[in-house]
Amino acid sequence: MKKAIVVGGGVSGLAAAYLLREKARAKGMELEVQLLEKEERLGGKIWSIKADGYLCEWGPNGFLDNKPQTLELCKRLGADRQLLRSNDNARKRFIYSGGMLHQLPENGPSFLKSKLISWPGKLRLAMEPFASKAPMEVDETLAAFGRRRLGEEALRKLIAPMVSGIFAGDPETMSLKSCFPRIAELEAEYGSLIMAMIKMAKQKKKEKAAGKAVASAAGPGGVLTSFRDGIQTLTDILATALGSDAISSGQEVVRVSKATSSPYRVTTANGDLEADVVILATPAHAGSRMVQELDPYIAHVLGDIPYSSMTVVCFGYERRRIAHDLNGFGYLIPKEEKMNTLGTLWDSSIFESRAPQGRVLLRSMLGGACFPGYIKLSDMDITDRVRADLKTIMGIKDEPSFVRIFRHEQAIPQYTVGHGHRVEMLEEKLRQYPGLFLTGNSYRGIGLNDCVAAANRSADAAIRHLMR
Numbered sequence: 001m002k003k004a005i006v007v008g009g010g011v012s013g014l015a016a017a018y019l020l021r022e023k024a025r026a027k028g029m030e031l032e033v034q035l036l037e038k039e040e041r042l043g044g045k046i047w048s049i050k051a052d053g054y055l056c057e058w059g060p061n062g063f064l065d066n067k068p069q070t071l072e073l074c075k076r077l078g079a080d081r082q083l084l085r086s087n088d089n090a091r092k093r094f095i096y097s098g099g100m101l102h103q104l105p106e107n108g109p110s111f112l113k114s115k116l117i118s119w120p121g122k123l124r125l126a127m128e129p130f131a132s133k134a135p136m137e138v139d140e141t142l143a144a145f146g147r148r149r150l151g152e153e154a155l156r157k158l159i160a161p162m163v164s165g166i167f168a169g170d171p172e173t174m175s176l177k178s179c180f181p182r183i184a185e186l187e188a189e190y191g192s193l194i195m196a197m198i199k200m201a202k203q204k205k206k207e208k209a210a211g212k213a214v215a216s217a218a219g220p221g222g223v224l225t226s227f228r229d230g231i232q233t234l235t236d237i238l239a240t241a242l243g244s245d246a247i248s249s250g251q252e253v254v255r256v257s258k259a260t261s262s263p264y265r266v267t268t269a270n271g272d273l274e275a276d277v278v279i280l281a282t283p284a285h286a287g288s289r290m291v292q293e294l295d296p297y298i299a300h301v302l303g304d305i306p307y308s309s310m311t312v313v314c315f316g317y318e319r320r321r322i323a324h325d326l327n328g329f330g331y332l333i334p335k336e337e338k339m340n341t342l343g344t345l346w347d348s349s350i351f352e353s354r355a356p357q358g359r360v361l362l363r364s365m366l367g368g369a370c371f372p373g374y375i376k377l378s379d380m381d382i383t384d385r386v387r388a389d390l391k392t393i394m395g396i397k398d399e400p401s402f403v404r405i406f407r408h409e410q411a412i413p414q415y416t417v418g419h420g421h422r423v424e425m426l427e428e429k430l431r432q433y434p435g436l437f438l439t440g441n442s443y444r445g446i447g448l449n450d451c452v453a454a455a456n457r458s459a460d461a462a463i464r465h466l467m468r
């Protein structure tokens with residue numbers, strides 16, 4: 001019987017292992033799939049922590065339903081009925097600017113009324129269809145793209161907060177093509193983002209008329225979706241479907257090398273395993289260490305993918321102690337506001353059952369690529385900083401009755417300029433190692449949908465390899 005080893009038990013590894021085994025079965029292929037995870041706990045960045053009646057998401061709080069991958073996987077796992085869509089009021093997103101929260105405009109008239117962008121800034125934005133074309137063959141930063149098409153103010157107040165909200169990244173270093181390939185495509189296709197939005201809004205109108213759920217134009221597109229017990233249900237269900245026999249947790253892989261009796265040897269602290277196929281579904285830096293001896297070049301390129309750190313802070317309060325309206329998703333803060341946090345999500349407004357009756361859960365983010373030193377702050381310092389921001393922005397003077405602080409030293413891979421080239425080089429070089437695959441959030445998208453899509457591609461590639 002052939003054997004496949006998947007390294008890493010986050011959503012990418014679990015999905016890759018499950019899909020690989022399903023696809024092999026569908027082809028009548030005899031294949032043993034084994035997943036090795038360093039930690040005792042599965043899920044990687046996904047961890048829904050229940051404490052004192054609150055449900056705190058350590059990492060992601062959901063996926064967007066505007067891409068099919070995670071929804072289809074849930075369907076396949078028979079878990080689609082357990083899905084929980086975010087509340088309708090969570091479509092309202094805010095930006096903190098000039099001492100107040102501004103709702104992100106959802107259409108032309110609300111954009112004109114909004115005080116978030118000044119009149120000169122609005123005029124500059126309106127000139128977008130006449131902006132200069134994308135420079136040929138240049139991997140443009142998000143900041144350069146923003147300045148070129150939308151102007152400096154829109155870059156600072158719209159693009160930069162979005163980049164920190166999604167990637168905990170710095171727009172001055174991040175690549176447009178790697179972070180938001182669809183936006184680069186829209187520019188190439190329509191010559192203008194405004195023209196593209198007008199055409200897509202017409203399409204959405206048609207879909208709404210046909211009774212389909214449509215996301216707010218101000219959001220990233222799609223409706224945020226999770227489960228009643230948190231997003232960890234996704235990885236729990238994957239792990240159950242794979243079965244405990246196929247999963248070895250507490251097994252750190254230290255090396256992947258060539259073997260004599262089968263193509264690869266996977267070395268863990270407890271010994272060696274041999275495999276025909278190896279899928280590395282760990283962060284790039286971990287993969288880099290594993291293949292150092294096998295191929296120093298691949299190891300070098302993997303090690304070159306930077307990561308930003310992030311601290312997630314959950315505060316619980318009695319609802320009646322908060323005068324501020326909590327009707328929305330939460331807010332992001334442009335760097336120029338010189339606040340401590342990147343933004344705060346009103347988690348108990350987004351999904352039901354995130355806080356006990358009569359209480360609310362707020363989740364603030366600190367750090368990211370623009371504030372790398374924040375990961376070293378003490379719990380007390382972090383708590384004070386979050387409280388200071390909540391007081392300034394939402395007028396919350398009380399101490400929170402519930403506090404949880406989660407630190408991610410290497411939270412999110414940064415698709416900086418040159419990332420697309422690095423990924424191409426990796427793919428090229430991997431051709432020398434048939435049966436060895438890379439998947440996960442380090443290459444072609446960090447969202448859960450991207451991870452599931454990449455896992456599916458790796459499983460397909462592994463099957464093709466095994467059938468040769």
Ligand SMILES: Cc1cc2nc3c(=O)[nH]c(=O)nc-3n(C[C@H](O)[C@H](O)[C@H](O)COP(=O)(O)OP(=O)(O)OC[C@H]3O[C@@H](n4cnc5c(N)ncnc54)[C@H](O)[C@@H]3O)c2cc1C
Nearest residue numbers: 008010011012038044045059060061253286440441447448
């Ligand atoms: C704070 C935060 C909020 C986020 N919010 C969202 C969101 O709302 N929506 C969304 O779509 N995405 C979000 N993301 C991104 C998303 O969570 C990640 O991209 C995704 O979970 C990554 O999954 P993964 O399996 O690729 O990697 P990971 O979850 O990092 O899993 C990799 C696994 O590999 C294991 N591993 C590492 N080294 C070894 C080794 N040597 N041997 C064996 N195992 C090893 C690790 O222990 C880990 O379990 C967020 C991320 C963070 C950090």
